[in-house]
Amino acid sequence: MSGAVGREPVFPTRQSLGLMKSKLKGAETGHSLLKRKSEALTKWTEITRRIDEAKRKMGRVMQIAAFSLAEVSYAVGGDIGYQVQESAKQARFRVRAKQENVSGVFLPQFESYTQEGVNDFALTGLGKGGQQIQRCRETYARAVETLVELASLQTAFLILDEVIKVVNRRVNAIEHVIIPRTENTIKYINSELDELDREEFYRLKKVSGKKQRDTAAADAEILAARKKQEAEEAAAGGSAPVKPEPEAEAADVLGENEDNDVIF
Amino acid sequence: MASNATYKDRQLLAVIGDEDSVTGLLLAGIGHVTEGADAQRNFLVVDSKTETSQIEQAFRNFTEERKDIAVLLINQHIAERIRHSVDTFADPFPAVLEIPSKDHPYDPEKDSVLKRVRRLFGE
Amino acid sequence: MEGLFFNTNGGFVEGVVRGYRNTLLTGQNYSNLVQCETIDDVKLQLGPAYGDFLAALPPNPSTSALAGKMTDKLVSEFRYLVAQSVGSTAKFLEYLTYGYMIDNIALLITGTLHERDTRELLERCHPLGWFETLPVLCVASNIEELYNSVLIETPLAPYFKGSLSHQDLDELNIEIVRNTLYKNYLEDFHNFVQTHPDFSGPTREIMSEILQFEADRRAINITLNSFGTELSKQERRKLYPEFGNLYPEGSLMLSRADDIEGVALAVSAVSDYKSFFDAVGLSQGGGGMGGMGGGPADGKSLEDLFYQKEMEMSKMVFTRQFTPAVVYAWMKLKEQEIRNVTWISECIAQNQKERIGNFISVF
Numbered sequence: 038m039s040g041a042v043g044r045e046p047v048f049p050t051r052q053s054l055g056l057m058k059s060k061l062k063g064a065e066t067g068h069s070l071l072k073r074k075s076e077a078l079t080k081w082t083e084i085t086r087r088i089d090e091a092k093r094k095m096g097r098v099m100q101i102a103a104f105s106l107a108e109v110s111y112a113v114g115g116d117i118g119y120q121v122q123e124s125a126k127q128a129r130f131r132v133r134a135k136q137e138n139v140s141g142v143f144l145p146q147f148e149s150y151t152q153e154g155v156n157d158f159a160l161t162g163l164g165k166g167g168q169q170i171q172r173c174r175e176t177y178a179r180a181v182e183t184l185v186e187l188a189s190l191q192t193a194f195l196i197l198d199e200v201i202k203v204v205n206r207r208v209n210a211i212e213h214v215i216i217p218r219t220e221n222t223i224k225y226i227n228s229e230l231d232e233l234d235r236e237e238f239y240r241l242k243k244v245s246g247k248k249q250r251d252t253a254a255a256d257a258e259i260l261a262a263r264k265k266q267e268a269e270e271a272a273a274g275g276s277a278p279v280k281p282e283p284e285a286e287a288a289d290v291l292g293e294n295e296d297n298d299v300i301f
Numbered sequence: 302m303a304s305n306a307t308y309k310d311r312q313l314l315a316v317i318g319d320e321d322s323v324t325g326l327l328l329a330g331i332g333h334v335t336e337g338a339d340a341q342r343n344f345l346v347v348d349s350k351t352e353t354s355q356i357e358q359a360f361r362n363f364t365e366e367r368k369d370i371a372v373l374l375i376n377q378h379i380a381e382r383i384r385h386s387v388d389t390f391a392d393p394f395p396a397v398l399e400i401p402s403k404d405h406p407y408d409p410e411k412d413s414v415l416k417r418v419r420r421l422f423g424e
Numbered sequence: 425m426e427g428l429f430f431n432t433n434g435g436f437v438e439g440v441v442r443g444y445r446n447t448l449l450t451g452q453n454y455s456n457l458v459q460c461e462t463i464d465d466v467k468l469q470l471g472p473a474y475g476d477f478l479a480a481l482p483p484n485p486s487t488s489a490l491a492g493k494m495t496d497k498l499v500s501e502f503r504y505l506v507a508q509s510v511g512s513t514a515k516f517l518e519y520l521t522y523g524y525m526i527d528n529i530a531l532l533i534t535g536t537l538h539e540r541d542t543r544e545l546l547e548r549c550h551p552l553g554w555f556e557t558l559p560v561l562c563v564a565s566n567i568e569e570l571y572n573s574v575l576i577e578t579p580l581a582p583y584f585k586g587s588l589s590h591q592d593l594d595e596l597n598i599e600i601v602r603n604t605l606y607k608n609y610l611e612d613f614h615n616f617v618q619t620h621p622d623f624s625g626p627t628r629e630i631m632s633e634i635l636q637f638e639a640d641r642r643a644i645n646i647t648l649n650s651f652g653t654e655l656s657k658q659e660r661r662k663l664y665p666e667f668g669n670l671y672p673e674g675s676l677m678l679s680r681a682d683d684i685e686g687v688a689l690a691v692s693a694v695s696d697y698k699s700f701f702d703a704v705g706l707s708q709g710g711g712g713m714g715g716m717g718g719g720p721a722d723g724k725s726l727e728d729l730f731y732q733k734e735m736e737m738s739k740m741v742f743t744r745q746f747t748p749a750v751v752y753a754w755m756k757l758k759e760q761e762i763r764n765v766t767w768i769s770e771c772i773a774q775n776q777k778e779r780i781g782n783f784i785s786v787f
Contacts, residue, residue: 088414088415089409089415092407092409092412092415093407093409095400095401095407096401096406096407099400099401099402099407100401100406100774100775100776101776102325103321103322103325103402103403103774104770104771104774104776105325106321106324106325106328106403107487107766107767107770107771107774110766111763111766111767111770112725112727114759114763116548117324118320118321118323118324118346119531119534119535119545119548120530120531120534120598121324121327121328121332122323122324122327122332122344122346123534123535123537123538123540124534124598125327125332125333125334125342125344126332126333126334127333127334128312128313128314128330128331128332128333128343129330129331130314130329130330130331131312131313131314132311132312132313132314132371132372133312134311134371145393145394147371147372147396151330152330158327158328160597160599160600160649160650160653160655161599162599162649163599163600163602163603163645163646163649163650163655163663164599164602164603164606164642164645164646165641165642165645165727166727167645167648167649168648168649168725168726168727169725169727170328171649173325173328174328174329174330177325177326177328177329178329178330180325180329181314181326181329181331184314184372184374184398184400185314185372187398188371188372188396188398189396191396191398191414192393192394192396194414195391195393195396195414195417196393198417403773403774404486404773
């Protein structure tokens with residue numbers, strides 16, 4: 038599929054080949070790093086299971102809490118809802134946010150704490166049901182702690198989810214676009230360079246072939262001339278010793294023909 | 302993170318729920334009424350007479366306008382009534398948490414967040 | 425002697441109440457109720473006793489709706505009694521409603537203090553504490569107006585006068601206001617039955633016993649619940665009714681009590697209360713108030729024991745004749761019954777059957 042991703046608009050030179058190679062290397066390193074980050078984060082998405090668990094736990098906890106409220110209405114023998122709503126002034130139960138660093142992602146953590154000295158409902162149920170109200174408050178406070186815990190998990194999940202999506206997008210972009218594209222470019226540059234190489238080689242070969250042919254032609258000429266000479270000499274001297282002559286002749290030939298330049 | 306300063310101020314919980322849930326949570330001490338002329342409560346009691354638009358408005362108020370709320374608790378059956386708003390609200394702050402109520406047990410199928418969890422795993 | 429003339433005016437009412445008493449749920453009914461699987465079953469079981477009143481309920485109603493309908497029946501029966509009674513009996517019945525009125529007015533005071541629309545509160549008011557001029561109180565926009573209209577318009581004026589000013593309504597916690605009113609009410613009620621010439625013999629005896637118990641119960645509860653709050657000992661003492669088995673020595677000791685041991689010591693002069701404290705002693709000794717009522721199904725809380733005692737006293741009232749006190753007893757029994765049924769249906773609705781037996785049945 039490399040055709041689909043195209044290639045970088047570069048000139049196929051050795052310099053850009055070098056550039057592309059380092060780019061590929063960078064992309065691969067980045068890819069493996071991001072991949073590891075994504076894996077690390079995804080491992081963290083086991084919090085989804087914890088969310089699931091916590092949500093179920095919440096169901097139970099809230100049920101117990103609601104039941105303690107039923108106890109209150111049994112003991113008080115009436116409805117305290119309105120009074121409670123009107124007495125609320127200052128939050129006693131608050132949360133504090135802090136951060137936790139998970140693989141470079143800052144996750145908020147809620148931490149519940151109670152503001153001491155604030156008690157809007159101290160006298161509620163003074164006449165009757167006070168003890169049940171007290172117990173109910175404790176039960177609900179515990180329930181809210183669970184809820185806050187769950188809220189932390191949930192917020193962490195939402196942020197992580199977002200980050201993981203971004204990281205995965207990057208991983209995919211590198212894996213499926215940038216790397217193939219760079220590889221493709223390198224391949225292209227290589228093929229262009231090879232083409233040039235081959236051309237060069239062919240040219241050189243052609244040149245050397247021609248050279249050889251010329252040399253061979255020159256040799257043949259010389260040889261013909263020499264034979265002719267020999268024939269002439271043989272015709273003239275007849276019995277003259279032949280043997281030593283070729284040596285001198287040979288040396289002579291070279292020496293004599295030095296001036297004959299070869300023209301291509 | 303840029304939101305560092307903004308969420309440090311978020312200390313309160315808010316609740317939209319039926320009378321019993323709100324009463325219980327207030328007993329736990331989450332109730333807060335701001336001082337001054339435009340006193341604002343951080344809770345809303347929803348009964349059969351409450352208009353959906355009122356719930357919407359409270360939801361927007363707690364999630365967008367007020368900057369001191371860290372967690373918004375909402376009864377699931379009430380979240381059902383403004384499901385669209387709840388589903389489209391995706392910011393991490395405040396955390397919107399759907400809680401069961403006395404008469405409506407918790408149904409994980411309807412939870413916005415759990416829906417996202419499922420989507421993540423492609424179930 | 426009083427028996428001779430009682431029936432002239434009070435006989436019919438007494439007879440009707442005795443009839444009502446027979447419709448109270450019995451142990452048999454309760455054992456059927458606790459085996460129900462759904463609220464609909466509960467509704468079905470209540471059919472013979474409550475009949476038409478439950479007919480309008482939707483299938484599987486909420487427990488609060490169920491309790492509301494049951495209260496409606498109590499209210500309509502009570503209204504019938506009021507309509508049938510004359511003279512001192514009518515006055516006696518009126519006294520019964522004052523307790524609910526106090527709650528209603530406390531509700532309105534709360535609403536007015538927080539500048540809510542008090543008209544919305546009217547439907548939250550207890551119907552037994554309803555009186556014709558109650559809506560008038562909603563006109564009041566500030567606490568002073570409310571105070572004045574309470575003085576003018578309500579039968580509770582004597583309870584306000586002398587012990588609460590309109591500033592008090594503004595400044596004191598509503599619970600203190602409520603308990604002050606209740607104390608005045610109990611004292612007045614007690615005084616009424618003791619001094620009214622129409623009442624004699626059985627009425628005085630019974631009502632004095634019941635009201636003394638009620639007074640003691642309030643004093644003990646207030647003391648227990650005030651630990652750890654800003655309520656000072658002097659203020660606390662002002663809330664104790666000035667009669668009862670504990671008054672005056674026990675009240676004095678209660679007012680000085682700092683912890684549960686102190687309360688137990690203060691009440692030890694009365695054998696009933698002593699045995700209550702002994703019964704729950706283990707569960708609260710170490711854990712303080714948090715441990716109270718937290719025991720398993722068999723461990724009753726102090727409140728439970730008080731309710732139990734109240735029910736037994738109410739049951740005994742029916743052994744007496746020629747007295748409107750049976751109305752009081754019937755109302756208490758009926759209220760307990762509503763609480764019981766609410767409790768049972770709450771347990772069923774929330775699937776918490778382990779503690780379903782935690783109700784009080786005396787028949």
